[in-house]
Amino acid sequence: MAPLARDFVRVATSGSVDDGKSTLIGRMVLEAKQAFDDEIEALGGPGVLDLAQLTDGLREESEKGITIDVAYRSFATRRRRFLLADSPGHVELTRNAVTALSGADVALVLVDARHGVVEQTRRHALLASLIRVPHLVVCVNKMDLVGFSRDAYDSVRDSFEELSERLDLPDVAFVPVSALGGDNVSSRSAEMTWYEGAPLLAHLEEVHTSSDRNLVDLRASVERPLQLPGDRTREPGVVLQVLSGVLRDEEELVVLGGFESSSEPVPVTIRRLAAPAALRAPAKTLREARPPGIVVAALGGVASDQGGFWPPRGSMLCRPLNHPAPRSEIDAMVFWMGDQPLAEGMRLTMRHTTRWVGVRVSSVHYRLDISTLHRDPGACALGANDIGHVTLVADHPLWADDHARVRSTGCALLVDAASGATLGALTLRGPTSPPASLRGVT
Amino acid sequence: MGTTEQTTGTETPSAPAIAPFTDLDLLEAEALHLLHAVMSECERPALLFSGGKDSAVVLHLVSKAAWPGEPQVPALHVDTEHNFPEVIAYRDAALARYHVELLVASVSEAIEAGLVVEDASPGASRNALQSAVLLDAVARYGFDALVGGARRDEEKARAKERMLSVRDSSGGWNPRHQRPELWDLHNPLHGPGEHLRCFPLSNWTEMDVWRYVEREGIELPSIYFAHRRPVVRRAGMLVGVGPHTPPAPGEEVLEATVRYRTVGDMTCTAAIESAASSIPEVMAEIASTRTSERGATRMDDRGSRWSMEDRKKAGYF
Numbered sequence: 001m002a003p004l005a006r007d008f009v010r011v012a013t014s015g016s017v018d019d020g021k022s023t024l025i026g027r028m029v030l031e032a033k034q035a036f037d038d039e040i041e042a043l044g045g046p047g048v049l050d051l052a053q054l055t056d057g058l059r060e061e062s063e064k065g066i067t068i069d070v071a072y073r074s075f076a077t078r079r080r081r082f083l084l085a086d087s088p089g090h091v092e093l094t095r096n097a098v099t100a101l102s103g104a105d106v107a108l109v110l111v112d113a114r115h116g117v118v119e120q121t122r123r124h125a126l127l128a129s130l131i132r133v134p135h136l137v138v139c140v141n142k143m144d145l146v147g148f149s150r151d152a153y154d155s156v157r158d159s160f161e162e163l164s165e166r167l168d169l170p171d172v173a174f175v176p177v178s179a180l181g182g183d184n185v186s187s188r189s190a191e192m193t194w195y196e197g198a199p200l201l202a203h204l205e206e207v208h209t210s211s212d213r214n215l216v217d218l219r220a221s222v223e224r225p226l227q228l229p230g231d232r233t234r235e236p237g238v239v240l241q242v243l244s245g246v247l248r249d250e251e252e253l254v255v256l257g258g259f260e261s262s263s264e265p266v267p268v269t270i271r272r273l274a275a276p277a278a279l280r281a282p283a284k285t286l287r288e289a290r291p292p293g294i295v296v297a298a299l300g301g302v303a304s305d306q307g308g309f310w311p312p313r314g315s316m317l318c319r320p321l322n323h324p325a326p327r328s329e330i331d332a333m334v335f336w337m338g339d340q341p342l343a344e345g346m347r348l349t350m351r352h353t354t355r356w357v358g359v360r361v362s363s364v365h366y367r368l369d370i371s372t373l374h375r376d377p378g379a380c381a382l383g384a385n386d387i388g389h390v391t392l393v394a395d396h397p398l399w400a401d402d403h404a405r406v407r408s409t410g411c412a413l414l415v416d417a418a419s420g421a422t423l424g425a426l427t428l429r430g431p432t433s434p435p436a437s438l439r440g441v442t
Numbered sequence: 443m444g445t446t447e448q449t450t451g452t453e454t455p456s457a458p459a460i461a462p463f464t465d466l467d468l469l470e471a472e473a474l475h476l477l478h479a480v481m482s483e484c485e486r487p488a489l490l491f492s493g494g495k496d497s498a499v500v501l502h503l504v505s506k507a508a509w510p511g512e513p514q515v516p517a518l519h520v521d522t523e524h525n526f527p528e529v530i531a532y533r534d535a536a537l538a539r540y541h542v543e544l545l546v547a548s549v550s551e552a553i554e555a556g557l558v559v560e561d562a563s564p565g566a567s568r569n570a571l572q573s574a575v576l577l578d579a580v581a582r583y584g585f586d587a588l589v590g591g592a593r594r595d596e597e598k599a600r601a602k603e604r605m606l607s608v609r610d611s612s613g614g615w616n617p618r619h620q621r622p623e624l625w626d627l628h629n630p631l632h633g634p635g636e637h638l639r640c641f642p643l644s645n646w647t648e649m650d651v652w653r654y655v656e657r658e659g660i661e662l663p664s665i666y667f668a669h670r671r672p673v674v675r676r677a678g679m680l681v682g683v684g685p686h687t688p689p690a691p692g693e694e695v696l697e698a699t700v701r702y703r704t705v706g707d708m709t710c711t712a713a714i715e716s717a718a719s720s721i722p723e724v725m726a727e728i729a730s731t732r733t734s735e736r737g738a739t740r741m742d743d744r745g746s747r748w749s750m751e752d753r754k755k756a757g758y759f
Contacts, residue, residue: 074645081465099624226510292475313482411624415629
C-alpha cells in the first residue's frame, strides 16, 4: 500500500563513456524491486541482463549502446522516494550534466575502478560544485574487474579527495560497487568485507537532506494576481510560490516589483493565507507555507495613495529587513549551451523566477577550463558547453540573491527571445541584500 | 504543499505545528507551477482530454490553478469514435462539472475530408491517425500549448521527455535537440509555427495518480473499477467485445470480471482480470502487480520497441 509521507530525493547521475552508469541505475531500480516483469523481460530475459536498456529509451541510444539525452526514472525504497536524472557522460556534456544537476539533492558520480579519476570525473565534480549540489557520492564501479581490490578503491578515493579540496563540495561519500553483479548496491558485498560503509541504496536512504532547504530567507514569488471572491475591501489577491523561507499569515512583508514604474519595496500585510482548491471550492485556510508550496493570499495594509496596486506575475514578497537589493548589473557564472558563441555586447532575454528581463552581456571576465580549473582571462567569448564568469546589464532591476545563499532566486536562464531557445544557465553572484531603507515604513 | 492548516480550538497545544510534507504535495506544487507558466504566458493553451485518469487529474489541477475562477482553457478530445461509451459519458459530465469547454477533433471527419486514410481491416486501430488529426486541430484553433497527462514512468521514450517540450511546425518531436530544463525555471517561449506540449504529471507514477485521485476525491470513469464484460483472450490480453472490436473467427467470447488500467481506444486497450472495485482495492492491486501499466493493457505499444518514439516524432501525444 502507498506510504503516506515520504521525502522526495532528486539524484543526478553522471559518468564517462562505458563506466556502467546506465547499468548501475538499472541495478538500483531492479534491486529496489521497482522494475516490472515485462520491463525485465525486455532486457533479454534472465541471466545477465542488459540493465542499461531500462533507461536508454531511444532507438539511437540502444543501437549505439550510449545515452544521448537526460532520462528520468522514479523509484522508491521503503523509506524514500527517488527521482533519478541520468545524463550522458560525453554528448553535450555541460548542457546535459547541468540539466540533470540543477535542482538535484545528490550527485552520483561514477568512476571506473580500472581507470580511476579521469578528466570526465574532474568535469562532473566541478559542475556539481558550481551548481552547488549539496551531496556527492562517488561510486567506484566495476570493482569485479580489479579483483575487488581495496588498493584500487583507496587510490580512487585519494585522488578524488585531492581534487575535491579545490572545489566547493560540502559532503562527499565513496562506495565501491559492481553494478553488473550487484555488489554493495542494495546489500553488502561478500567480496569486499574490507569496506565498512553502507551499500549505495542504504546510503541514499540516509543522506541528510532536510537541512539543505533554506527556511530563513523568505522569498515568495507571485505566480499570478487574482481577484479574491466575495472581497469587500478590494484587497489585491495573489497566487504565490514560496521559494525559500517560511511564509506566515498576518506577516508584514514588502513587495518587490509591485509597480512597473518603480523598484521601491511596497509594504503589505499577508491576510487570509490559503491553499487553492479545485471546482471553485473555498480555499483551505493556512497558518503558514513552506517551499515549494503554492498558496493564495490577500495583501492588506496597502497605503490608500497606492490605488491600483496589483502585483504582477514575477514580483516577489520578502521581509522588510531581508530582501535582495534591486540591481541591474548582474555578476554570474554562465553555462553556455548555444551554438553561436556568447560574446560581449550580445542581447538576450533572462528568465529569473517567473520574470523575463532583457539583458546585454557587458563583459566576459574569463573562461573556466573545466578539465584543469584554469581561468583564461583572455577569452572574450564562450563557445557551446563552455563555462565562464560574466557581467550582464539588465533593462530593469532584478531582485536576485547570491546562488550560494538562496538557490531559487540565485539562478536564471539565458534565452534567445526570437526563437525561444534556452542558450545558457546562470548561477548569480553578488551583494546579498543589505537591508534597504524603506520608504513609508514606520 | 508544505503547509500548515489552521489549528482549531479542540487541538492540544502539543499537536505538531507543521503538517507532513509529502511527496504528493511536492508533485502537486511542481504541476501547478508549470500550469501557471503555461496559462499565464501562452496565448492559446488547451487541455488534451481523453477521459482517462491522467487527464482527469490534469483537469483537476488546471481547475486549482484557475482558483477562484473557471479554467480559461478548452479541452480538446481527439475522437476516434472507437471510444468506450462509459468514457464519453464521463468526459461530458466531468467537463461540465469543471466548467471547461469541449472541442472535438473527429477522426471520422478527417477521414471523410481525405486528411487521413483509414486502415479498413476489421478491428483496425485508429490510434495512428490521431497525430494528423491533432496537428490539424492545433492549426485550426491556433493553439500554442497543449497540456497533457503523459508521465515519464509510462514508457522509455517518455522518460526522455521534457515537462515543457517544443514541437516543430510539423508537430514533430526531436529528442536530440530538446531544450535543457534547468531548476524549475520554465521557458514557454517558442518560435513561429512551433507549439508546446506541457506535461505537469511528468514525474508522477501510476500509484501517485491513484493516491491523488483518492486524496482529492476526483471522479473517474466506471471502467477503472471491476465490472462484468464480454471479452476474448487475444495475445495474452483480455479484449472487451464491442461494435468496433468484434471477436475474430475462432475466438471464444467469455464473460469476465475485469477493469481497465489505462483508457484509450477500445481497439487498442485491453482489460485486466480484477475484482478491485474501490480506490484502496485498486491501489493494493497496483502495489502487488508485476506488470507495467502499458505492458498489461496497450496493444498499440506492441508494434515494436520503438513504437512510442516513432509516434512521438510524428506528433503523437
